[in-house]
Amino acid sequence: MAERKILTREEARKDHEAMLRFMALRFALGLLVGLVCASLIFLLDIGSLGSRLARASDPIIPVFLIAVPMGxxxxxxxxxxxIWVLPYEAKYQERETGRDPF
Structure with a gap:
């Protein structure tokens, strides 16, 4: 395990911004996968949801109530x-290798 060095205020801010960007990107990718899965459920008519939506007078609310929570x-x-696989320990090795783990 690498020895933890004290970060300066600017280094800590950059570190937090990098971690937030890392997590925001992962959230966006997961949201996209969830919306794609929900749309496939409708398009492939799994559980006859697609045919029920086709006959619904206002299909926006059911689509919203299924797709948004799924996403x-x-x-x-x-x-x-x-968060579980966050390469935080690699952050301390960055100074030695010169590579950014994020």
Whole structure:
């Protein structure tokens, strides 16, 4: 394990911004996967949801109530996995190798 050095205020700010960008990107990718999965459920007519939506007088509300929570769930799972595998220990090795782990 690498020895942890004290970060300056500017280094800590940059570190936090890099981690937030890392997690935001993972959330966006998870959200996109969730929305794609929800649209595939409708397009492939799984559970006859697509045919029910085709006959609905106002299909926007059911689509919203299925797609948004599904996208948010996938996004949250992606963020949890990103936090779990966050390369934070590699941040201290960056000074030695010169590579940014994010």
């Amino acid at each position: 948010l769930t996938f996004g949250a799972v992606a963020v949890c996995i990103a």
